[in-house]
Amino acid sequence: MGVVIWIIIGVAVLVISYVVVIYNRLVRLRALVRESWSGITVQLRRRADLVPNLVSAVKGYASHERELLENVTAHRGDAISAKSVGATAQADAALSGMLGRLIAVAEAYPDLKADANFRQLQDELSEVEEELARARRYYNATVRDLNTQVQSFPDVVVAQPLGFKVEEPYADADTAIQTAPKVDFG
Template sequence: MIVTLLVIGLLIFQVIFIYNRLIRLRNNAREGWSGIDVQLKRRADLVPNLVTTVKGYATHEKQLLEEITTLRNQSIAGQTVPDQAKTASELGRSLKRLMVIAEAYPDLKADKNFLKLQEQLSEIENYLQKSRRYYNGTVRELNIKIESFPSNLIARLFGFAKFDFFALTDESDRMVPEINLN
């Protein structure tokens, strides 16, 4: 009788332990997503200032500036993680193209406002990279726990679902840039 009660007590303790671990991992993943969301919002808030500054110098780059504005608006709309990753990736590529175009305008490159915006954008991209790594790490841990025995039984019982990774959606983002020093 006592052995049965001890076994039942041990099983209940194990269920509680696994459940609490799943809760902690899910909250860590949500926190990680919040960090990405904050950085994407910071970048989206910076884009109009950047577009306005460049617009004064590069008037014939209207198509790219409109594309950036459209992507910026999409990035602040509520989306799933894969959709958000795709939009963020596209916006990042467009902003890189904008920086390349800016190289052709010496007055723009020397503009203090543009330099400050460029520095802020670089800082945001660094924070965004760190946030993505943190989020993906917490999602990995949560997903492993959801798929592993015996925690998968508890996860299924209490309705825990796997999270999506924040992944690159364009293979060109994975390619090493070609450097020409000539």
């Protein structure tokens, strides 16, 4: 009888230890997701801080592009103030599109393209966009790792009761990139 009790106690200790290991792994993965989301918001803030300077530089040369300049200024903080990953991605894509049009407008003005301040701002924006792309990839990798653990057996048995859930990846809202372009040589 004493041996049976020790076997039961040993199995219980093993099960508890395994649950603790799973829990700690899930906590670490959730922390990585939160940290990586913070990296995205830092880059979005950096970009939002560049927008007024970029708009000011363009405004001096292309004041008749008033609607575009106002839209860029009005939407510069939308991604930062969004409340969900999906809303952030949508606002980010919208601002990226507007900034692309703003740069395209700037290309039509040789004096503006030659302006050292504008070139510096354009370089900074390019750097921020690269950092933002890296932050998005890192976030999606950490979300993938957490989601895999949360949905895998035996972790799912521990994850759901302890409040771990599947996180939303950062996805581009542009559905056009998800289909192959049609090429017609005729």
